[in-house]
Amino acid sequence: MGTAPASRDVTSYGMGLAAPLALFFLVFFVAPLLQLLWLSLHNDTAALHWGFGQYLHFLTDPFSLGVLGSTLLLGAEVTAVCLVLGFPIAWLYQRVGPRLQTIIILIVLLPLLTSVVVRTFAWIVILGRQGIINATLQSLGIIDTPLKLLYTQFGVVIALAQVQMPLMTLPLITALGRIDPNLDDASCSLGAGSWRTFFRVVLPLSLPGVIAGCTLTYAAAITAFITQSLIGGGQMLFMPMYLYQQASTLQNWPFASAISIIFLLAVLAVVSVFTTLGRMSRGYGGA
Amino acid sequence: MSGRKRTLEAISFEFVMTVIAIIALIIIIAPSLVVLIVSFTSGFSLRFPPPGYSLRWYAELWDAWQLHFAAKNSLIVALWATGLSVVLGVAAALAISRSRTLSARLLDSLFMSPLVLPALAFGLAALMLFSLVGLPVSPLTLVIGHAVVCVPYVVRNTVAALAQLEPTLLESSAVLGASRLYTFRRIVLPLIRPGIIAGAFIAFMSSFDNVPVSLFLRDAATDMLPIRMWQDLEGKLDVTIAALSSVLIIATVAMVAVMERVTGLSRRLTN
Numbered sequence: 001m002g003t004a005p006a007s008r009d010v011t012s013y014g015m016g017l018a019a020p021l022a023l024f025f026l027v028f029f030v031a032p033l034l035q036l037l038w039l040s041l042h043n044d045t046a047a048l049h050w051g052f053g054q055y056l057h058f059l060t061d062p063f064s065l066g067v068l069g070s071t072l073l074l075g076a077e078v079t080a081v082c083l084v085l086g087f088p089i090a091w092l093y094q095r096v097g098p099r100l101q102t103i104i105i106l107i108v109l110l111p112l113l114t115s116v117v118v119r120t121f122a123w124i125v126i127l128g129r130q131g132i133i134n135a136t137l138q139s140l141g142i143i144d145t146p147l148k149l150l151y152t153q154f155g156v157v158i159a160l161a162q163v164q165m166p167l168m169t170l171p172l173i174t175a176l177g178r179i180d181p182n183l184d185d186a187s188c189s190l191g192a193g194s195w196r197t198f199f200r201v202v203l204p205l206s207l208p209g210v211i212a213g214c215t216l217t218y219a220a221a222i223t224a225f226i227t228q229s230l231i232g233g234g235q236m237l238f239m240p241m242y243l244y245q246q247a248s249t250l251q252n253w254p255f256a257s258a259i260s261i262i263f264l265l266a267v268l269a270v271v272s273v274f275t276t277l278g279r280m281s282r283g284y285g286g287a
Numbered sequence: 288m289s290g291r292k293r294t295l296e297a298i299s300f301e302f303v304m305t306v307i308a309i310i311a312l313i314i315i316i317a318p319s320l321v322v323l324i325v326s327f328t329s330g331f332s333l334r335f336p337p338p339g340y341s342l343r344w345y346a347e348l349w350d351a352w353q354l355h356f357a358a359k360n361s362l363i364v365a366l367w368a369t370g371l372s373v374v375l376g377v378a379a380a381l382a383i384s385r386s387r388t389l390s391a392r393l394l395d396s397l398f399m400s401p402l403v404l405p406a407l408a409f410g411l412a413a414l415m416l417f418s419l420v421g422l423p424v425s426p427l428t429l430v431i432g433h434a435v436v437c438v439p440y441v442v443r444n445t446v447a448a449l450a451q452l453e454p455t456l457l458e459s460s461a462v463l464g465a466s467r468l469y470t471f472r473r474i475v476l477p478l479i480r481p482g483i484i485a486g487a488f489i490a491f492m493s494s495f496d497n498v499p500v501s502l503f504l505r506d507a508a509t510d511m512l513p514i515r516m517w518q519d520l521e522g523k524l525d526v527t528i529a530a531l532s533s534v535l536i537i538a539t540v541a542m543v544a545v546m547e548r549v550t551g552l553s554r555r556l557t558n
Contacts (some may be wrong), residue, residue, distance in 0.1 A: 010461040010470070011385060011454035018382035018394050021375040021438065025397055029435050032412035039415060088308035105553035106543065107316050113489070114319065114539050115496045117516045118532040122318030124524065125325055130334040132321060162314055173557045194300035215403075223405040226498055226513075230520055240407045244502065247411050257415075260408035271403055 033264075040257035047254065054258035064242070064259075071222050071239040072266065074156065078221035079214050081161040082168040086213065090172035091202075105173070112166035120227045123159035124150060127231070151233035159231045164220045168213035175209020176202070207281035215274040219267055239263045319536050326529040333524055344530040351527055357515040364426060364501075364511070365494040368433035372490045375434070376441030377483055383442075384449040399443065401436045409435065410503035417504070424506045432500040437490035441483070444555065448482025449475075481550040488546050492539070 043053035058064045093104050111119055126132050127149040134146040149155050179202065187197040203210075225240030232238070243263065247256035321335060326344055328337030348354065379398060383391040401409065413432050417424060452475065460470040501511045519528055546552045 010467065011457045013381040013385070015382050015386065015388075015390065018379040018391075021379035021398065021442075022394060024375055025435070028413065028416075028431050029401065029409070030397075032409065032416040035416050035419065036408065036412040085307065085311035085314065088304045089311050091304050092308035102547075102553060104312070105557065106547070107312055109553060109556065110319070110540065110543060111315055113492050113543055115513060115516075115532075115535050117496070117498070117513045117520070118322065118535050119318060121516070121520060121528060121532055122322045124520065125321050125333045125335060125529070126318060128333060128524075130332060132335045135335060158314075162318060165311070165315055170556055177557070188297075193294070194297040198300065219403045223407065223499075225407060226517055230517070240405060240499070243405075243407055243411065248502070253411075253415060256411060260405070260411055263405055264408055267403060267405060 036257045036260055039254050040261050042254050045252060045254055054255050055262070057255065058258055058262060067237050067239055067242045068262065068266065070236070071263075072270075074153075074160070074228075074238060075218045075222040075270070077153075077157045078160045078164060079168075079217045081157060082165055082217045083210065083214065085161065086165055086168035086172055087210075089169050090176050090206075090209075093173050094176050108166050108169045108173075111163065116163060116224070116226050117230075119163050120159060120230045123155070123162070123227075123231055127155045127159070150231060151235055153232075153236070156228060156232045156236065160221050160224060160227050163224065163227055164217045167216040167220055171209045171212035171216070172206065173209075175206040175212075179205045204281075208278055211274050211278040211281060215271055215278075218270055218274070222267065239266075322529055322532045323536060326526070326533040328526060328529075331526065333526060333529065344526045347527045348530040348534070351531075353510070354512070354515060354527075354531060357510040357512040360426075360509050361495050361512040364429050364433055364509075365491050367430040368437050368494040369487050369491040371430065371434040372438045372441045373483065373487050376438045376486070376490075377445050380442050380445035380449060384446045385454075395442075395446075399439050402439045406436055406497070406499035407502070410500040413500070414503040424504050426506075426509055428504045429501060429509065429511075432504040433494040433497055436497065436500055437494050440489040440493065441486040444482045444486030444489070445479060447555070448479035451482075452478055482555070485546065485550040485552055485555050488542070488550070488552070492542075 039047055040054055041050055041052065043049045043051040089104065089108065093101055096104070124131075128134070129146040129150075131149070133149060134143070137143045137147070183201055183205070184197060187201045188194070192200065222238070223240055225238065225244070228236070228238045229241050239259065240263075243256055243259045246252045246259060325333055325335055325337060327340045327342065328334070329339035329341035329343065330337060376398075379394070383395050383398075410432065413428070413435075414424065417428050422428065456474055456478075457470055460474050461467075465473070496513055498511075498513045498517060501514055505511055505514075516528055516531065519525055543552065
């Protein structure tokens, strides 16, 4: 440890440089979350009586459990759609020239940096009664009355899938780029067809990217409450809006805190399941 | 790929994959194009295709002082939050990037955790803490809240840039007698600058677009642009929002183009 100046490691910096941000996070991130936990363990809004009342209320209330269930289901549906649509994009990316690659990346990247409200607004225009889909179907004579697309589960899933697509596609592009192209050729020359090669070689080897993409997409989809509330409308309630209503409109902070903690735990559970799968898949890919 | 036999089976696979990829790319890009086209409508509704074209909604937007006010607030908060994130985040990235210790890895996880935790839960938590210590919500609490959720982008991009840095460069510089500060200013900083700029850019965009944290931490006088737009959309479908959305889309495209030049943004996000 720092015996002489010459022996000091000049390629790294002291941990002290992390202190300001660590302190900032301690005060403004960790402390608030601890306070959230503390408040959720009180039975009354004045926070005088300790207890698990808020959690019991949530876990025995069919309505609350329904909101949690539909939120987790929504995340799964969005993630599945993103995977099915995002994987071919990443696949195509590996087969085109550098110029097209840049174009594909920028198309994928753009929504990530465009305002979520703007992107959601676009889906209102597309899915609305006078929107593109209804106008096209009507002009083709396929339907007489406009379909109800806005304020439906289908609408929420497709809009969220578009909004979160970059989070799935970018890790997939990275993962597919790391696969040795010779493996693909080897599999084909050994007699496996393209479909078989894809499902038996390419897909398993890209699992780390699939899992990274799924984690990001899932976490983003279930917390994306702007898209959920604007496309879902008042009829569909998901966890973020439920939390906001309890906290803001009803001023029931202890219950809102309990909802937050349950929601946090749900997100953490999903992330750690995916992370574990990721670790296992890396072992598989390296074998 | 060249030696592969062009069997029907191979063609069917490539056809299906290419078609899905093209459909997916259209789904990604179409909504922005639709908004751009609808914003030039001469009518009063968001009908597509528009009955005629005009610039009337851009003229409306020019006079929409509530939106101007909200945009100004969002811009100021985003600039301060980005500045704070860069100062704190770059320093922390320098400390944790080359360290293999447990504390460095724990700090890394801590600094990244706002990315996966629901921002709305953090917003509520921060509001409760501020009210507990008697700090009223204000532009200051907004900047603090935004900085927490924006710092991960700066840390991640700076750490990635530092990982690319050749340690031998620093050793050579030290051997030649340069002080650590001099080496940092003349060698490290120029080499990691694109990474810092890319991180700062993403942090800025995510702060400018933030709703969940702003919902809890703003005061009644501080209207923020995405919240204003969200509330307008909940009430009525105003075409002015389409014009504003188009302006934001064009601004984003322009900034991404500049960032691509300056920092090679697309390579950064796929490596």
